[in-house]
């Protein structure tokens with residue numbers, strides 16, 4: 518059977534580079550096979566853009582996707598397309614190794630330690646992760662992957678997806694890649710996705726979903742920037758005390774099966790905890806952590822870095838309140854937290870512009886902005 522092509526150029530050019538039988542990739546596009554010279558063309562175009570516009574990296578969508586192809590003439594780019602079964606029929610194979618070769622070649626353009634001839638060292642390679650490329654040989658050649666259109670795209674509430682779903686389908690830790698995450702569900706709060714990101718070690722993606730998400734779980738936008746900051750100093754990034762999931766489960770209990778929690782720890786020094794309410798009702802819950810087992814001996818301190826308030830820690834129990842499908846982030850440390858306190862650090866250079874005398878500044882809610890004459894201090 519002849520499949521109608523979306524493009525009519527193949528009689529002139531390129532017919533040898535598309536998969537057989539033809540796959541409609543959508544949007545008037547036919548799907549190419551990586552096991553063809555299209556791999557050379559793709560790599561060369563990236564190399565050209567490095568030279569003429571100094572490209573810093575890329576973010577691909579379908580990208581290095583693997584598809585079925587049964588063309589017996591596709592050879593030489595890492596895979597063997599097509600094979601003949603015991604009855605003499607041609608069967609398709611997946612051009613996995615050709616797609617890997619393409620990913621490797623492009624990665625090398627942006628990560629060349631001896632960068633010259635237009636090549637780059639330290640570019641950023643990001644690829645959307647999906648069913649067509651969820652293979653370690655391919656994704657090992659990415660700096661990060663992006664996940665926004667998984668099954669959670671249709672999510673109506675958090676309890677539809679158990680934790681295991683994220684561990685098996687979304688997290689990249691076990692494969693060595695970092696996931697940028699924020700599914701485009703229209704029925705979920707922005708805040709809930711930030712909580713999931715914290716719980717599962719994703720980097721939250723900003724922008725798009727917030728534009729149309731109108732649910733009671735939406736949190737004030739202030740959370741976003743603060744969350745990003747708290748993630749920067751996550752202890753696990755320092756290479757200390759990475760625990761297995763089972764070990765974490767043994768050290769942590771929550772007061773309700775609908776209250777889920779996880780943490781990263783630098784043994785005996787500091788711990789970053791996320792707890793999340795998986796119900797659509799406000800909740801008050803208790804989280805118990807075996808701090809002794811995690812190396813904390815003496816006094817410990819707890820602080821919420823998002824709302825910037827100390828949290829009461831009774832021995833090893835935290836009592837927390839949650840918004841519907843909301844999350845809490847708590848830092849625990851063996852040393853007291855140094856909390857930002859506005860403080861004057863010198864004389865004003867222009868005395869008449871002193872914020873206390875400036876009409877505009879005085880009218881601001883809460884008075885003049887603290888950073889007009891102070892410097893932020895924070896350690897721990």
Ligand SMILES: [Zn+2]
Pocket residue numbers: 535536537550551552586587588591598612
């Ligand atoms: Zn092929």
